[in-house]
Amino acid sequence: MRAPRQMPADRNRVSSLDVLTRFESFASLCSDSRALLSRNLVLTRSPRAAPVLHKGQAVSGAYLVIQGRLRVFTIAPNGAEATLYFIDPGEACVLALNCLFNNLLYPAWVQAETPTDIALIPGPVYRKLFESEPAIQNLTVQALSTIVYRLMAELEQVHASNHRQRLVHFILSHAAADGTLRTTQQHLGRHLGTTREVIARLMQELVRSGAVRSQRGAITILNVVELRCLGGVALDTEMRSVRR
Amino acid sequence: MRAPRQMPADRNRVSSLDVLTRFESFASLCSDSRALLSRNLVLTRSPRAAPVLHKGQAVSGAYLVIQGRLRVFTIAPNGAEATLYFIDPGEACVLALNCLFNNLLYPAWVQAETPTDIALIPGPVYRKLFESEPAIQNLTVQALSTIVYRLMAELEQVHASNHRQRLVHFILSHAAADGTLRTTQQHLGRHLGTTREVIARLMQELVRSGAVRSQRGAITILNVVELRCLGGVALDTEMRSVRR
DNA sequence: AAAGTTCTGTAGCAGAAGGCACGCTCGTGG
DNA sequence: CCACGAGCGTGCCTTCTGCTACAGAACTTT
Numbered sequence: 001m002r003a004p005r006q007m008p009a010d011r012n013r014v015s016s017l018d019v020l021t022r023f024e025s026f027a028s029l030c031s032d033s034r035a036l037l038s039r040n041l042v043l044t045r046s047p048r049a050a051p052v053l054h055k056g057q058a059v060s061g062a063y064l065v066i067q068g069r070l071r072v073f074t075i076a077p078n079g080a081e082a083t084l085y086f087i088d089p090g091e092a093c094v095l096a097l098n099c100l101f102n103n104l105l106y107p108a109w110v111q112a113e114t115p116t117d118i119a120l121i122p123g124p125v126y127r128k129l130f131e132s133e134p135a136i137q138n139l140t141v142q143a144l145s146t147i148v149y150r151l152m153a154e155l156e157q158v159h160a161s162n163h164r165q166r167l168v169h170f171i172l173s174h175a176a177a178d179g180t181l182r183t184t185q186q187h188l189g190r191h192l193g194t195t196r197e198v199i200a201r202l203m204q205e206l207v208r209s210g211a212v213r214s215q216r217g218a219i220t221i222l223n224v225v226e227l228r229c230l231g232g233v234a235l236d237t238e239m240r241s242v243r244r
Numbered sequence: 245m246r247a248p249r250q251m252p253a254d255r256n257r258v259s260s261l262d263v264l265t266r267f268e269s270f271a272s273l274c275s276d277s278r279a280l281l282s283r284n285l286v287l288t289r290s291p292r293a294a295p296v297l298h299k300g301q302a303v304s305g306a307y308l309v310i311q312g313r314l315r316v317f318t319i320a321p322n323g324a325e326a327t328l329y330f331i332d333p334g335e336a337c338v339l340a341l342n343c344l345f346n347n348l349l350y351p352a353w354v355q356a357e358t359p360t361d362i363a364l365i366p367g368p369v370y371r372k373l374f375e376s377e378p379a380i381q382n383l384t385v386q387a388l389s390t391i392v393y394r395l396m397a398e399l400e401q402v403h404a405s406n407h408r409q410r411l412v413h414f415i416l417s418h419a420a421a422d423g424t425l426r427t428t429q430q431h432l433g434r435h436l437g438t439t440r441e442v443i444a445r446l447m448q449e450l451v452r453s454g455a456v457r458s459q460r461g462a463i464t465i466l467n468v469v470e471l472r473c474l475g476g477v478a479l480d481t482e483m484r485s486v487r488r
Numbered sequence: 489a490a491a492g493t494t495c496t497g498t499a500g501c502a503g504a505a506g507g508c509a510c511g512c513t514c515g516t517g518g
Numbered sequence: 519c520c521a522c523g524a525g526c527g528t529g530c531c532t533t534c535t536g537c538t539a540c541a542g543a544a545c546t547t548t
Contacts, residue, residue: 074396074399074400074403074404076400076403076404077404078404080403080404082399082400082403082404084396084399094392095392095396098389098392098393101385101386101389102386102389104393107393107396107397108396108400131378134375137381140385141345141384141385141388142345142346144385144388144389144392145342145345145346145388147392148338148339148342148388148391148392148395149342149348149351151392151395151396151399152318152328152339152351152352152395153351154399155318155326155328155395155398155399155402156318156320156326156352158399158402158403159318159320159324159326159402159437160318160320160321160322160324160326193403
């Protein structure tokens with residue numbers, strides 16, 4: 001590709017395309033497609049906690065997360081939230097794709113969990129790419145597949161587990177490599193669709209058992225084995241994407 | 245499992261293709277594709293309550309429901325079931341497609357809710373069709389989209405509603421045209437992931453309010469408005485596939 | 489340093505939900 | 519005609535969950 005470095009608009013576009021290298025699917029596009037993308041990509045940055053999409057909104061394109069993390073969640077009539085899933089760098093917002101293809105209104109809320117860079121491909125452009133580019137077709141199917149699995153796993157967990165098990169699972173699966181999970185009990189409550197007090201009571205159990213340590217705004221895993229144990233057997237039988 | 249039909253194989257195959265007219269997507273296939281399908285389609289009939297797929301099974305192809313209804317459900321460690329969604333005639337089992345494309349093991353159980361005719365397209369055949377036939381690509385994306393919506397709706401309902409609301413919603417959305425729902429309380433409990441007693445108690449409320457009548461093995465809606473009312477406001481704010 | 493805000497730890501109470509037990513009704517089949 | 523089983527109604531008790539309230543700790547702002 002050409003690399004005019006100083007024109008503000010062009011520079012933005014070029015870096016946009018470059019940034020899409022996270023999506024292997026975009027590497028194999030034909031030159032026409034690349035040009036089309038180059039002309040129409042929109043790069044945006046959402047600060048932490050900024051709303052990205054709201055329920056009922058008409059979706060204007062395909063959202064690809066470049067950096068950061070988006071949270072997709074619902075809000076119950078009583079105001080309680082519940083996280084459906086997260087969208088990490090390199091992933092696409094499938095619900096947006098979904099709405100795009102079926103001409104639907106967006107069925108949930110999306111918020112930036114951390115400061116997030118988003119690449120927006122306008123709807124008509126994406127549809128055009130989908131028609132001619134096998135790579136985009138595969139990306140779409142893969143993205144949908146992924147979300148189907150996440151939703152099924154979440155649904156199964158909601159049905160099969162109590163709050164203690166779900167909390168333990170959340171801690172185990174979202175903790176950083178050093179065993180720390182930087183989040184507040186209030187947020188945990190929201191993710192699990194329950195209240196802060198419930199989380200506090202459960203955390204109390206976990207702390208008493210010595211499995212974790214509770215600090216302000218963070219949880220540290222002290223004993224993974226103990227924690228897994230407190231999570232109960234549900235974790236063993238939990239649905240996994242087992243490769244055959 | 246296997247087709248109990250005793251007819252010659254050829255006749256079976258021909259009728260299989262005809263039967264696929266339910267899927268408009270198969271009408272536009274090129275002759276090569278039709279021939280490929282014709283050679284490889286497998287028609288099976290599952291009697292009521294027969295297992296079709298079980299968790300962890302390697303998926304052998306794409307499942308299209310011709311007639312009847314399949315139930316996709318999970319089983320919790322404690323043995324409690326919960327219905328994820330149903331597959332009605334003209335629809336494809338998306339999880340199977342999903343597994344097919346991602347080479348995964350099947351993540352749930354599938355059972356014939358009523359005697360069900362299923363067309364099975366072997367995996368390699370489906371993949372080949374997907375590569376060359378835009379109609380199949382669209383069918384796949386549509387099927388995945390549909391399931392994403394159903395799962396999200398289910399998940400949102402689980403989070404936002406209590407059992408009464410979910411029961412009301414189930415009755416309203418699954419009752420036949422004459423306002424009757426032919427099922428037992430035991431089954432209702434399974435679908436909603438709860439127990440028979442809970443259903444009985446809730447039914448008692450509904451009956452007392454005059455919204456429904458309870459017979460052995462069936463429920464009759466007497467007053468739709470009253471029933472909707474008992475379902476609470478959750479139904480109004482429920483996620484719908486609103487066409488813009 | 490003082491004031492204000494956010495986060496966490498507790499407690500108590502009310503309602504929802506689940507588990508268990510029992511009795512009843514209806515239909516089927518001997 | 520009767521026994522039996524499936525389905526339904528109901529009471530009691532326990533556990534889980536949500537809500538309100540309050541106090542102290544930790545961080546931020548002024």
